[in-house]
Amino acid sequence: MPNLSMTVNGKAVQGEVEARTLLVQFLRENLDLTGTHVGCDTSQCGACVVHVNGAAMKSCTMLAMQAEGAEVTTIEGLADGDTLHxxxxxxxxxxxxxxxxxxxxxxxxxxxxxxxxxxxxxxxxxxxxxxxxxxxxxxxxxxxxxxxxxxxxxx
Amino acid sequence: MYDFNYHKPSSSNAAASAVAGADDGKFLAGGQTLLPTMKQRLAMPSDLVDLAGCDLSGVRVDGDNLVIGAMTTHDAVATSAEVQAHIPGLAALAAGIGDQQVRNRGTIGGSVANNDPAADYPAACLALGATIHTDRRTITAEDFFTGMFDTALDEGELITAIAFPKPAACAYQKFPNPASRYALVGVMVAKTGGGVRVAVTGAGENGVFRAAEIEAALGANFSADAAAGAAVSADGLNSDLHASAEYRAHLVGVMASRAVAAC
Structure with missing residues (x-):
């Protein structure tokens, strides 16, 4: 299985994934970042939106491998300690x-x-x-x- | 979706070789159509060849042409200073594709290669008389779009860029389906060196087409009233649960007249 590394919420992460693993699966299942939701799974509802290199993208319609080397921000990465964004x-x-x-x-x-x-x-x-x-x-x-x-x- | 082998080559030559060497290889551009199709198991390629590392993105001016790399995202086209300066109607069209998140990933090359009958870019290519550049040849828009989801691309042929001749003026108007936001009817009107060209997406049974009746009317009198008054035949237009062929024919005139007004 392919190896993958990226930066998520400022932290370097890596993992071994199937090529078909979606970015949202990698975030939720490998990294336990379950704040990013899967709603429709058909890129319509937007519950899965994260930032990839600063731009909003639907992580259910992106392979984890397509985020190789990218800076990803999820909802968990917004607050500064107890101070909300x-x-x-x-x-x-x-x-x-x-x-x-x-x-x-x-x-x-x-x-x-x-x-x-x-x-x-x-x-x-x-x-x-x-x-x-x-x-x-x-x-x-x-x-x-x-x-x-x-x-x-x-x- | 079924699993596959993933490749990320660093040149378009290597990408073409990777697809040629696979059992059933497919190029992966932005993935905004291909990945949903694979999730539904309507496509099951053995190999995906990601074009993100192939340096196919960017906009440049080449004489009278605006050349847009195949991997340029809709958002990059919409916000490009060059596109806004030279073909503002194309930038506006790109700004209306899908939603912001889709525009951040979806690419012009992917959209044109897919030739969805309700996609926006095919109307721009046909109305502006664009040329599609591949790794093997150049193809005019007239020859490129051959039917619903069908193009002149050969097996394993890769779009590298699309060249748009700068028009004197152009504008695109669409009537989006209220639910899907896809064009029920979309019309691009362009004043070009070769006369007025009008291309229609969303409506035709065989995908994008030129509206000869409206082109003739606008050639004689470039006005919104002339576009609205041109009788558009319902023959060959789609009839489905979203709209009848007659309603689509009516919308073609309305969208064309709005596009003329926006030129």
Whole structure:
């Protein structure tokens, strides 16, 4: 089986995987980083979004081998000790989640969105989250969360 | 998905050799279509040859052409200063493919090679009169797209780049399926040295095609009203649970007229 090494949340990791192992499987099953979720497994829902070299990607539609040598950030890598990332804090403040299943992917996608566009309009936020599906909130509080986090991240 | 052998060569020559040497080898570009297909076990290649190390990504201006490397992601096309400066309609098209996460991985070469009948890039290639460069030859867009999921590529032939002649103006408009966001109908209108060209994706039974009626109308009078007024035949258009052929024919005119207005 192929050997694999990458950096996950700032830590060098390695493992032996089957070629068909998906990045999300490697994260969840080899590294026990179960914050990244598998929702639809068909690259539609966005629950599996992580950052690969700084860009949001659907880790259910990427082979672990394709992340060889990459810098990967998962939801577990955002907080600084007990201090939540501003995006996580904003989701908490604005009740941007109910069941929480989609939240790791929402947060990772939203950070990429704000990194690309530091001052997004409501329409740009809604458009930017097209690849993430939430079945509880109706999106309204998620949009509020992202707008608040953008203000905090920009200040 | 079934297991396979994974290769990551560092040149397109080595990639072509790896596919040629495999029982049933396939190139892996961004994987945004191939991997879901393999997960559903609709494809089971013996070997995947990852093109990420083959230096096939990037945008350059070559005279009157914009040359985009096959492994350039949709996001890189959408945000490229060169594409925005020379063919802004192409940058806008790329910015509307899939969602941001898909645009961060999916590539122009992968999309064109797959020739999904509802993909956006084939409309741009055909409307702009692009040339597809492979490791063996160059193929015009007219000759390249041969049918639904079908192209002129031979077994093991690798797309290396796509060259787009700069148009005087162009714009793309699509009517996305509300659920899948794929183009129910997408229309690229381009004013080129060879006249007005109009290419339609999402609608045709055989994939992307040029809308002769609208091209003729716009050639005489380049206006949104002329595009909307051109009668588009429903013959040869898809009829499925998403839309009837007649509705698609109507949408072709509407999208074309919006594209003209955006030119």
């Amino acid at each position: 501003p995006m996580q804090e904003a989701f908490r403040n604005n009740h941007g989640l109910q069941c929480g299943f989609c939240t790791p992917g929402m947060v990772m996608s939203a950070i990429d969105l704000v990194n690309r566009n530091p001052n997004p309009s409501e329409e740009e936020i809604r458009d930017g989250l097209e690849g993430n599906i939430c079945r509880c909130t109706g999106y309204h509080n998620i949009v509020k969360s992202v707008a608040e986090a953008a203000r905090v991240m920009g200040s």
